[in-house]
Amino acid sequence: xxxxxxxxxxxxxxxxxxxxxxxxxxxxxxxxxxxxxxxxxxxxxxxxxxxxxxxxxxxxxxxxxxxxxxxxxxxxxxxxxxxxxxxxxxxxxxxxxxxxxxxxxxxxxxxxxxxxxxxxxxxxxxxxxxxxxxxxxxxxxxxxxxxxxxxxxxxxxxxxxxxxxxxxxxxxxxxxxxxxxxxxxxxxxxxxxxxxxxxxxxxxxxxxxxxxxxxxxxxxxxxxxxxxxxxxxxxxxxxxxxxxxxxxxxxxxxxxxxxxxxxxxxxxxxxxxxxxxxxxxxxxxxxxxxxxxxxxxxxxxxxxxxxxxxxxxxxxxxxxxxxxxxxxxxxxxxxxxxxxxxxxxxxxxxxxxxxxxxxxxxxxxxxxxxxxxxxxxxxxxxxxxxxxxxxxxxxxxxxxxxxxxxxxxxxxxxxxxxxxxxxxxxxxxxxxxxxxxxxxxxxxxxxxxxxxxxxxxxxxxxxxxxxxxxxxxxxxxxxxxxxxxxxxxxxxxxxxxxxxxxxxxxxxxxxxxxxxxxxx
Amino acid sequence: xxxxxxxxxxxxxxxxxxxxxxxxxxxxxxxxxxxxxxxxxxxxxxxxxxxxxxxxxxxxxxxxxxxxxxxxxxxxxxxxxxxxxxxxxxxxxxxxxxxxxxxxxxxxxxxxxxxx
Numbered sequence: 031x032x033x034x035x036x037x038x039x040x041x042x043x044x045x046x047x048x049x050x051x052x053x054x055x056x057x058x059x060x061x062x063x064x065x066x067x068x069x070x071x072x073x074x075x076x077x078x079x080x081x082x083x084x085x086x087x088x089x090x091x092x093x094x095x096x097x098x099x100x101x102x103x104x105x106x107x108x109x110x111x112x113x114x115x116x117x118x119x120x121x122x123x124x125x126x127x128x129x130x131x132x133x134x135x136x137x138x139x140x141x142x143x144x145x146x147x148x149x150x151x152x153x154x155x156x157x158x159x160x161x162x163x164x165x166x167x168x169x170x171x172x173x174x175x176x177x178x179x180x181x182x183x184x185x186x187x188x189x190x191x192x193x194x195x196x197x198x199x200x201x202x203x204x205x206x207x208x209x210x211x212x213x214x215x216x217x218x219x220x221x222x223x224x225x226x227x228x229x230x231x232x233x234x235x236x237x238x239x240x241x242x243x244x245x246x247x248x249x250x251x252x253x254x255x256x257x258x259x260x261x262x263x264x265x266x267x268x269x270x271x272x273x274x275x276x277x278x279x280x281x282x283x284x285x286x287x288x289x290x291x292x293x294x295x296x297x298x299x300x301x302x303x304x305x306x307x308x309x310x311x312x313x314x315x316x317x318x319x320x321x322x323x324x325x326x327x328x329x330x331x332x333x334x335x336x337x338x339x340x341x342x343x344x345x346x347x348x349x350x351x352x353x354x355x356x357x358x359x360x361x362x363x364x365x366x367x368x369x370x371x372x373x374x375x376x377x378x379x380x381x382x383x384x385x386x387x388x389x390x391x392x393x394x395x396x397x398x399x400x401x402x403x404x405x406x407x408x409x410x411x412x413x414x415x416x417x418x419x420x421x422x423x424x425x426x427x428x429x430x431x432x433x434x435x436x437x438x439x440x441x442x443x444x445x446x447x448x449x450x451x452x453x454x455x456x457x458x459x460x461x462x463x464x465x466x467x468x469x470x471x472x473x474x475x476x477x478x479x480x481x482x483x484x485x486x487x488x489x490x491x492x493x494x495x496x497x498x499x500x501x502x503x504x505x506x507x508x509x510x511x512x513x514x515x516x517x518x519x520x521x522x523x524x525x526x527x528x529x530x531x532x533x534x535x536x537x538x539x540x541x542x543x544x545x546x547x548x549x550x
Numbered sequence: 551x552x553x554x555x556x557x558x559x560x561x562x563x564x565x566x567x568x569x570x571x572x573x574x575x576x577x578x579x580x581x582x583x584x585x586x587x588x589x590x591x592x593x594x595x596x597x598x599x600x601x602x603x604x605x606x607x608x609x610x611x612x613x614x615x616x617x618x619x620x621x622x623x624x625x626x627x628x629x630x631x632x633x634x635x636x637x638x639x640x641x642x643x644x645x646x647x648x649x650x651x652x653x654x655x656x657x658x659x660x661x662x663x664x665x666x
Contacts, residue, residue: 323613326612
């Protein structure tokens, strides 16, 4: 096994089995790190907890809901707005965060009464919102508050409201991924099947594992609507609470992030016979294949093909402009769980960059199987890295850019490595054809920003050049490019709008005649 | 001849590993079902045999198989020169190799978990 031992972690020997190098001739039967295990004591992990995974990754993107944490205020406040899962109802779910503000006296005397009071106050304060999710935290789990009983009492007293309880305290572990699992199963068990939806199309899907980061879901919805597909629910980005109670009536579950949401797809398959189709919304080829597969499933491949041709013709010349300038750039692809495999091959093929390392904070070995398969030989794959290991890897590998979260991203900046926010994006959405070009543009700008060259200079000892003033990214990126590329009339930089969603939200769609009338 | 077959199987495996997700469902029984369903249907398409796709489950395998068969035919011109028995042999070899990489030889400790 080609394990990689970090110098900084020789004092934590268990860490050795959490990193491998994909060497020549290695495959998954010889190169796979351990994963989804409890963080080793002494290793300062970058992971989130199971509460955060349940609430802030899966639950909170639901847009028409009061999301309340039953615990100390820090649990919700310190994890609030860590992702940019926007919504088309003025971002209600992002603007407010709620906690019962549990203190020492509640730990001693119990906090159920206070919870009930909080629930009622929240509904009163936002009287147009009739749905709520409540999240257990370590503190409320340890004192044994029966949140479900309180929620049931309130629902009896207030018949027009509905409450979902998620018992996923932070210690349930081993990482936020444990929380994803818990909330998937809880939603399936407690809420799916409660509402019968209005079916308006012959082609009905649930769009699962999509969190509308900077509008990703709205981009994909545009394609689905153009194909005449009814999206019964989105789990959970820009999704509606009641729509998600009707998931059992879909004909197909289209699964984007298998890491966070495969559980509910698997359960829907077992309980309701709805098949699961895994797709990739990132990258021209992967997205085209995904749309084609959905089209084939419903017998409307021609509608998918039309979109593929239109969008490719519109955006490919812009993607290729960036590809010519990003070729050979070294990337560390260090996201949370699923983007290592969503992006590893697509950015290499379609943007020309070389993925020299993949890591996952909370992914399982299955995510590493996908990620390692999709990157090239020589890549360093790390499970649940600590900060010192990340720094050691960056100093050794010398990447041109890293894609990671905000916390490790700031560490990267300190050692002069540009970073892009893989969780919340820079100038997203990054999904869809246009989104993929926006991603390429962000990579280009990160690598070629003149600020990075300036930041390498230390004014206390380096000589500061005074003969060079104005520098632009193109002066840096185009220096070694051929004339064919620099003066190409076919290639062009991104020409989309600053806000690529505004027009989508105003768009109208053709109606397709139905072939059958659904009894449901 | 054996080396040629092996080399061709590796080309197909490489395509699947780089571009597909269906082979990486989370449990052994799932992976067995996925590999069997999709690779068998791909073989049937490549051999111009009838392919079942009436049930939702079969239809789901079939759409992946259609895309896979198209990708194989467009990327690997040597496939067009093979007769049907040879394609069947190739696809059986492919299935054995994918089964080995994702199930039998897999180091993934979660594959045998009894629950999702």
